[in-house]
Amino acid sequence: MGQTLAQKIWDAHVVRSVDEHTDILYVDMQLLHEVNTPQAFDDLRAAGRTVRRPELNLGTEDHNTPTVAIDKTIQDPAGRRQTTLMRRNCEQFGIPLHRLGDSSQGIVHVIGPELGLSRPGTTVVCCDSHTTTLGAFGALAFGIGTAQVEHVLATQTLLAQRPGNMLVTITGRLNPGVTAKDLVLALIAQIGTGGGQGHIIEYQGEALRHLSMESRMTLCNMSVEAGSKAGLIAPDDVTFDYLAACPNMLTGADWDHEVAYWRTLCSDDDAVFDRHVTIDAGSVAPQVTWGTNPAQCVSLDGRVPSPADFHDAADRIAAERALAYMDLTPGTAMRDISVDTVFIGSCTNGRIEDLRSAAEVLRDRQVDTGVHLLIVPGSARVRAQAESEGLDEVFRRAGADFRPAAGCSLCAALNEDRLRPGQRAASTSNRNFEGRQGKGSRTHLVSPAVAAATAVAGHLAQPADL
Amino acid sequence: MNPFITHTGTGMPLRRSNIDTDQIIPARYVPYFSWHGHTNALFADWRDDPSFVLNLPQYQGATVLVSGADFGTGSSRESAVWALQRAGFAAVIAPRFGDIFSGNALMRGVVTATVPEDVVEFLWERIEQDPSTPITVDVQRLEVRCADITQPFALTPGARRRLLSGQDAVAETLKYADDIKAYERLRRPLLPVTHSRRPQ
Numbered sequence: 001m002g003q004t005l006a007q008k009i010w011d012a013h014v015v016r017s018v019d020e021h022t023d024i025l026y027v028d029m030q031l032l033h034e035v036n037t038p039q040a041f042d043d044l045r046a047a048g049r050t051v052r053r054p055e056l057n058l059g060t061e062d063h064n065t066p067t068v069a070i071d072k073t074i075q076d077p078a079g080r081r082q083t084t085l086m087r088r089n090c091e092q093f094g095i096p097l098h099r100l101g102d103s104s105q106g107i108v109h110v111i112g113p114e115l116g117l118s119r120p121g122t123t124v125v126c127c128d129s130h131t132t133t134l135g136a137f138g139a140l141a142f143g144i145g146t147a148q149v150e151h152v153l154a155t156q157t158l159l160a161q162r163p164g165n166m167l168v169t170i171t172g173r174l175n176p177g178v179t180a181k182d183l184v185l186a187l188i189a190q191i192g193t194g195g196g197q198g199h200i201i202e203y204q205g206e207a208l209r210h211l212s213m214e215s216r217m218t219l220c221n222m223s224v225e226a227g228s229k230a231g232l233i234a235p236d237d238v239t240f241d242y243l244a245a246c247p248n249m250l251t252g253a254d255w256d257h258e259v260a261y262w263r264t265l266c267s268d269d270d271a272v273f274d275r276h277v278t279i280d281a282g283s284v285a286p287q288v289t290w291g292t293n294p295a296q297c298v299s300l301d302g303r304v305p306s307p308a309d310f311h312d313a314a315d316r317i318a319a320e321r322a323l324a325y326m327d328l329t330p331g332t333a334m335r336d337i338s339v340d341t342v343f344i345g346s347c348t349n350g351r352i353e354d355l356r357s358a359a360e361v362l363r364d365r366q367v368d369t370g371v372h373l374l375i376v377p378g379s380a381r382v383r384a385q386a387e388s389e390g391l392d393e394v395f396r397r398a399g400a401d402f403r404p405a406a407g408c409s410l411c412a413a414l415n416e417d418r419l420r421p422g423q424r425a426a427s428t429s430n431r432n433f434e435g436r437q438g439k440g441s442r443t444h445l446v447s448p449a450v451a452a453a454t455a456v457a458g459h460l461a462q463p464a465d466l
Numbered sequence: 467m468n469p470f471i472t473h474t475g476t477g478m479p480l481r482r483s484n485i486d487t488d489q490i491i492p493a494r495y496v497p498y499f500s501w502h503g504h505t506n507a508l509f510a511d512w513r514d515d516p517s518f519v520l521n522l523p524q525y526q527g528a529t530v531l532v533s534g535a536d537f538g539t540g541s542s543r544e545s546a547v548w549a550l551q552r553a554g555f556a557a558v559i560a561p562r563f564g565d566i567f568s569g570n571a572l573m574r575g576v577v578t579a580t581v582p583e584d585v586v587e588f589l590w591e592r593i594e595q596d597p598s599t600p601i602t603v604d605v606q607r608l609e610v611r612c613a614d615i616t617q618p619f620a621l622t623p624g625a626r627r628r629l630l631s632g633q634d635a636v637a638e639t640l641k642y643a644d645d646i647k648a649y650e651r652l653r654r655p656l657l658p659v660t661h662s663r664r665p666q
Contacts, residue, residue: 015649016642019623024639026649028657035496036543049636052646055659064497078497096660117658129542129566145570146544147635155639157646161622193484194536194562227539229565254656261654293484293539314483314534321482414493431540433488435511 002268004165005234006200009140009265013123015157025160028122030152032059032095033108034086035414036127040149041089049154051093056156058117059090059097062107063414067376067403070101075416093153106379106406109133109347113217114381116246120235120262125152130347130430132224136216137243138235138265140200143224163200163229167273170205172282177464179357180215181349181428181447183207184222185287187279189297196228199275202267203233207281213242214353221348222430225294234266286462288334289432289445291322296432298334300450300462306330325434326442327422334460337444341425342373342455343437344448346411349428350378352385354448359391361452361463362398368458373400374417376409400455413438426454467575469632472604473556475529477593477612478519485533486540487567491549499545508549520553524597532589532601533560538567538578547571557603559610561586572625573635577603579610579619588615605629 003011015024037059044050051057064079066072074080083100090097098105104115109130112118120138125131127149134141148158174183188195201223208216216233223231240259243249250258285299296319298305307319307330323330328337344350344358358375367373375395377383383406386392395402403409409417411429413436419425421440428451429436432443444460453461491499495507512518519525531550537560538546547570550558557577568578589612592599602611605626610617621629628635639646 016645018638018642021622022624024642024645026646026653029660036545039499039544047634047636049640055661058660076497082497094661117660119658122657127542129540143542143566145542145547145566145573147570147573151636151639154636155643155646156650157639159624159635159639193539197562198565225540227536227564250656258656293486317481318483412493414497418494431486431488433486433540435492436488439492439494439511 001272002270004267004271004273005138005202005265006140006165006232009121009123010162012121018159021161022159023162024157025123026157027125027152028056029117029124030057031108031112031124031126031131032057032149033063033128034061034082035063036146037149038082038085038089040146040153043150044153051095051153053156054094057095057153059086059095060105060108060111061086061098061100062407063412065100065405065407066415067405067407067409067417070405079414100405103380106381107347107350107408109221110350110378110382113137113213114246114379116243116249119243120239120265125158129224130221132228132231133217133221133347135220135223135231136213136233137239138233138262140230140232142230164198164274166196166199166201166228166275166277168201168203169276169278170203170207170281171278172280173207173210174281174284177449177462178284178286179447179449180211180218182284182287183279183281184219185289185294185297185445186284188222188226188294190279191226191277193225193293193295194227196223196226199228200230200232201226201228203231208233209236209238212353213238214351217351218348222294225430235262286447286450288450288460290326290328290334291319292325292432292434294430294432294445296322297445300334300460302334304328304330304332304334335465336459338459339424339426339444339454340370340372341419341423342371342451343410343425343427343429344374344451345376345378345409346429347378347408348430349448350376350382352382354428355382355386355391356389357448358452359394361449361456362400363394365398365456365466367399367455370458371455373455374410375400375402377403377406379406382406410437426451426460467632467634470575470577470629471606472602473529474600474602475556476527476598477530477532477589477601478525478528479590479593480519480531480533481590483534484536484539487538487543487546487564488540490538490546491543496543496545499548508553527554529554529556530601530603531555531558532586532593533558534586535561535583537563539564542566544570544574547574547576550576559586559589559603572621572629575629577605577629579603581610581617581619585610585615585617
């Protein structure tokens with residue numbers, strides 16, 4: 001019987017089994033940020049342990065960091081303290097750290113790929129659920145908790161149970177104006193927030209081969225919103241071209257050797273998946289969420305649903321609650337929903353392709369006077385690239401607030417970028433949970449193109465509407 | 467971590483599903499957990515509503531949270547577990563849990579017992595009728611017991627072993643240091659490193 005790609009990567013990283021369900025799995029790379037790690041280092045010190053392989057770890061500052069300037073002090077004392085601890089911990093244990101202001105700083109899931117640290121066939125973990133982003137490279141990448149961070153620091157391994165395998169086949173091709181964000185939102189609406197639970201989702205299908213690495217990262221990023229352990233895409237020439245351009249990448253015979261190995265990384269034709277779902281990319285329209293979890297989503301052409309539309313009692317109750325929280329009336333056309341804030345950024349849609357997509361819409365247009373358009377680059381490199389292409393000027397002329405410093409910003413709402421109670425945002429981030437963008441905030445998840453068009457129109461819209 | 471063999475306490479009915487960790491502990495409280503205690507952060511925003519179950523006098527002192535499906539989805543923040551612990555909860559019972567949350571909880575000694583929806587409904591009805599009804603979460607026998615029902619639940623052997631012994635996973639894995647060394651000798655060359663310094 002053949003093996004899935006996930007099984008192959010898993011098997012190649014098993015140090016040993018400790019019981020019939022649990023393996024000690026070797027971790028090729030651990031990425032760290034300042035929010036979920038201080039306790040791990042404290043516990044490590046308290047137990048008299050050390051970091052086994054500092055050179056297989058990398059830190060960045062992204063959640064608490066201000067975006068208004070690269071040299072600004074963090075106002076919140078707790079956030080400032082976390083950054084101080086991060087610097088001290090990385091210094092003490094010899095782990096490289098990209099601080100705010102450093103040319104390689106940025107959101108952990110954006111800089112990992114930029115620095116070429118997420119390679120096909122490797123295992124990557126990070127103290128953050130959106131680590132699934134890195135599965136776009138054919139790496140087995142997933143989020144872990146703080147106790148597990150200490151485990152990886154001390155042993156460079158994890159104790160892990162082999163997840164199930166789920167195949168998502170994407171048929172057809174995305175239509176113009178429809179993005180990977182729309183595709184993954186439509187998938188989550190189809191299978192639910194628990195649809196991938198306990199499974200690694202492997203994406204297959206012709207449509208994928210036409211997606212850039214940035215788009216593939218968006219798809220894998222939000223795989224966790226369907227409850228899955230990881231998202232995974234077999235590597236191809238698009239992957240290799242991206243990696244070849246990364247700083248300090250292998251060259252010559254070493255590069256050729258790795259590419260030859262990477263080309264072998266795919267699921268066997270007779271591999272058996274525990275679950276299989278098909279989605280037709282050609283039938284996906286731009287998506288927008290109406291509720292408080294990513295599965296509560298309709299197409300932009302649709303209307304706010306009624307709780308009565310849901311057959312399942314739990315879904316019905318959840319819809320009632322979500323509509324009350326979102327202050328929406330069933331039957332309202334999604335395009336009739338006005339917003340006061342638009343956020344373009346995050347590990348889901350804060351890469352250069354996303355900024356280009358927004359700039360295309362904003363060129364020679366003006367942001368609606370009732371809207372604050374906040375654009376935060378996913379990394380310092382993304383910011384620099386955007387400037388070199390003149391996108392900053394496009395944003396400035398349109399009246400957008402393009403921030404000089406990179407970070408999670410209004411996706412995590414841990415720094416100063418927060419919505420006030422009752423504010424409503426169209427956001428390219430990944431979670432529309434209650435209070436996610438600030439206490440009492442209301443979030444509609446959208447693609448960068450829809451976000452930019454919404455900023456111009458003042459209500460939910462796509463570029464073709466303008 | 468203290469050993470967890472069996473626990474009996476009163477329950478709190480949380481009649482909601484899709485409870486993401488942003489609800490369990492809103493983001494703005496998360497940084498505080500690194501350096502000092504914050505006892506009142508559990509469900510901080512939902513507690514603004516006086517009728518929210520955590521505010522009801524009859525459930526004060528409850529140690530077993532009984533929730534709808536998909537408890538602990540979303541962010542990996544382990545502070546969601548710490549917030550539950552600081553509010554006195556020893557176990558959460560639900561039909562389905564977020565993967566990372568469940569892993570975090572078991573690592574820190576909070577038991578996540580996955581049971582069918584009808585069992586959750588039974589427990590809700592029982593503790594709503596009589597909040598003093600005891601619920602037992604038994605890790606030794608892998609059972610949830612309440613009134614006349616006994617419901618088995620599953621844990622991986624490792625998670626159960628660590629709960630029963632109170633030993634942390636790092637200590638267990640460090641016993642296999644020779645295996646890790648052997649694996650490292652056979653790792654593929656050319657894998658990425660973040661700096662050139664070798665381990666001590």
